[in-house]
Amino acid sequence: MTEKSAIIIGAGVAGLSTGIYAQMNGYKTQIFEMGIKPGGLCTTWERKGYYIDGCLHWLVGSSPKSSYYHMWQEVGALKDKNVIDMECFNRYETADGKSVTIYSDIDRLAAHFKEIAPEDSAFIDEFSAAVRFFSELDLPADKAPELYSPLDGLKMMTRMAPYMREFKKWGKLSIKEFAGRFQNPLLRESWLLFWPPEFSSVFILMTLGWLHTKNAGYVIGGSLELALNMEKRYCELGGKVNYKSGVEKILVENGRAVGIKLTNGSEYKADYIISAADGHATIWEMLEGKFMDQTVEKYYEMPLFKPLVFIGLGVKRTFTDLPQMVSGLIIPLEKAITIDNKEHKHLNVRIYNFDPSFAPEGKTTLEVMFESDFAYWQELSQDTARYKAEKERIAAAVVSALNKRFPGFSKQLEMWDVATPVTFYRYTGNWQGSCEGFLMTPDNMMLQMKKTLPGLDNFYMAGQWVMPGGGLPSGLISGNHVVQVLCKRDKRKFKVTTA
Numbered sequence: 001m002t003e004k005s006a007i008i009i010g011a012g013v014a015g016l017s018t019g020i021y022a023q024m025n026g027y028k029t030q031i032f033e034m035g036i037k038p039g040g041l042c043t044t045w046e047r048k049g050y051y052i053d054g055c056l057h058w059l060v061g062s063s064p065k066s067s068y069y070h071m072w073q074e075v076g077a078l079k080d081k082n083v084i085d086m087e088c089f090n091r092y093e094t095a096d097g098k099s100v101t102i103y104s105d106i107d108r109l110a111a112h113f114k115e116i117a118p119e120d121s122a123f124i125d126e127f128s129a130a131v132r133f134f135s136e137l138d139l140p141a142d143k144a145p146e147l148y149s150p151l152d153g154l155k156m157m158t159r160m161a162p163y164m165r166e167f168k169k170w171g172k173l174s175i176k177e178f179a180g181r182f183q184n185p186l187l188r189e190s191w192l193l194f195w196p197p198e199f200s201s202v203f204i205l206m207t208l209g210w211l212h213t214k215n216a217g218y219v220i221g222g223s224l225e226l227a228l229n230m231e232k233r234y235c236e237l238g239g240k241v242n243y244k245s246g247v248e249k250i251l252v253e254n255g256r257a258v259g260i261k262l263t264n265g266s267e268y269k270a271d272y273i274i275s276a277a278d279g280h281a282t283i284w285e286m287l288e289g290k291f292m293d294q295t296v297e298k299y300y301e302m303p304l305f306k307p308l309v310f311i312g313l314g315v316k317r318t319f320t321d322l323p324q325m326v327s328g329l330i331i332p333l334e335k336a337i338t339i340d341n342k343e344h345k346h347l348n349v350r351i352y353n354f355d356p357s358f359a360p361e362g363k364t365t366l367e368v369m370f371e372s373d374f375a376y377w378q379e380l381s382q383d384t385a386r387y388k389a390e391k392e393r394i395a396a397a398v399v400s401a402l403n404k405r406f407p408g409f410s411k412q413l414e415m416w417d418v419a420t421p422v423t424f425y426r427y428t429g430n431w432q433g434s435c436e437g438f439l440m441t442p443d444n445m446m447l448q449m450k451k452t453l454p455g456l457d458n459f460y461m462a463g464q465w466v467m468p469g470g471g472l473p474s475g476l477i478s479g480n481h482v483v484q485v486l487c488k489r490d491k492r493k494f495k496v497t498t499a
C-alpha cells in the first residue's frame, strides 16, 4: 500500500476524529491547530482554582446501546472516564414560587406536566409518546452517506420508514409553534425559555428521548479532558499535532489542494487537505472564495446558533439542595439585564453540583449564558476600556440577580470570568462567534451537506459546518465519514480499532 498523507486543519473534536480514523487506515497525518491545546470549542479553562467549561452539557452516544458509542470508544474519548446521567434537564422557577422541571425520565416529566396542566393532558400524552418512540431511534452513522449504494439507500429507507411520519410531523413544528400547543400559560412560557424558538421540535423530542434512555450523559472532568483523551489516542496512533500553527491559505495547483501555508509563512504539502476548522473561513479566506457555487452560498444563508456571552462564577458554597441538572436553573430577573439593546428577563444558571472536579471542596462553579450578536461585541472590542466595562457590568448584574435567589451569594463569590462572542471567535475562529454552527431548523433537518467544494479535488471538510445541528457527534461522525471516503477512493478497506 503506497503511503498517502493528509493535512488536517484544526484540532477540535472533528479534526481529532478525522486524524484518528485516518491514522487507523494507514494515512500519514499532521494536524495544524492555531491554538495551544486540543478541543476547539470543546474546552475547559481554569480561573483562581475553579474550572469553567465552554461546552459539554450532554454527550449523545454515551449509552453502550447507541451506535455512536462504539465510535466514542474508537477515538478514545471516554477512556477511564465516568459518565453520569442527570435527573433533570432544567428547571424554571417563577417569581411567585411555581416551578416547571424537565425531568430526564419522560414518564416523570409527563406526570409532572399533567399535574401542572391537566387541561393539556392530550398533548402531553401525544408528545411524550413521540419522545418514547424517538428514544428507540438509533441514528445510523456507520456508513458515510457519500458511499451509499442503491441497496444501502433502500435498507436505510426501510430502517427509517417507521420514523418518517413522526419526523415529518414534529420536524416542521418549531419550538414556538410547539409551545403554542399548550393551553396552560405556565407550560407555554416555560417551553419557550427552555429552547430557542426557531429550533425544530424533532431535535428536542429526540434529545428528550436520549435523556430518557441515558444516551446523553455528562463526562466527569468535562470537555477538555475528553479532547485530551482524543489527542492522546491520535498521538498513540502516530499522528502529530502542531500547535500555534494557524493556517492562512490552502495551496491549490491545477484544481487540486496540495498543501497549506501558515500565518508564519511556512508551507506544508500532502496528498489530501481536510479542513476541520471554521467553514466560512475555510471557503472564503483560506480558499479565497474561488471554489463555490449556489449550493455552498445557500448553506451560509442558514441561521446559526447564536454566539454567547458566557459568564463563569466560582463561589465558596455548595448546592446540594438542588437536583443535578444538565442545563440548569432558569430564574426570572427582577430587573432585566440589557445587552446590545436586548432585554434579558431571565437568567439560566448551570450549577456544577454534579462534577466535584470543577472546584475545590466546599466550593462550586456556576455558568450563565446569554445569546448576543457578534457585531455588537466586535465593535465594542475595538475599545478595550468600554469592552472591559461592559463585561464587568454584565457580571455584576448576574451576581446581583443570583444574590436574590441565593442569599449571601455576593459575599461567597471568589471568581468571575466573562467570555464574549469575540472571545469564542478569537480562540476557535468560528464564524460570527457561533457556538455550534448551523441551527437545525424544520427546513434543514434532513439536509445532507457536501463535504467537498466544487472544482477542488483532494479537499474535504469535517465538523459542525458540514452537519446542521453541529455538536460533538457532528465532529466525531463527519471525521469518520471523510476517512471512509478517502479509503474508498484509495481502494482501501476502511478499518477501525478500539482504544
Ligand SMILES: Cc1cc2nc3c(=O)[nH]c(=O)nc-3n(C[C@H](O)[C@H](O)[C@H](O)COP(=O)(O)OP(=O)(O)OC[C@H]3O[C@@H](n4cnc5c(N)ncnc54)[C@H](O)[C@@H]3O)c2cc1C
Binding pocket: 009, 010, 011, 012, 013, 014, 015, 032, 033, 034, 035, 038, 039, 040, 041, 042, 054, 055, 056, 057, 058, 059, 060, 245, 246, 247, 248, 276, 277, 278, 281, 308, 427, 428, 429, 430, 435, 436, 437, 462, 463, 464, 465, 470, 471, 472, 473, 474, 475
Ligand atoms: C456553550 C456551548 C455548549 C455546548 N454544549 C454542547 C453539548 O452539550 N453537546 C454537544 O454535543 N455539543 C455542544 N456544543 C457544541 C460543540 O462544542 C461543537 O459543535 C463542537 O465542539 C464543534 O467541533 P468542531 O471540531 O467541528 O469545531 P471547533 O471546535 O470549532 O474546532 C475547530 C478547530 O479549528 C481551529 N482553527 C480554526 N481556524 C484555524 C486555522 N486557520 N488554522 C488552524 N486551526 C484553526 C480552532 O482553533 C479549533 O480548535 C456546545 C458549544 C458551546 C459553545
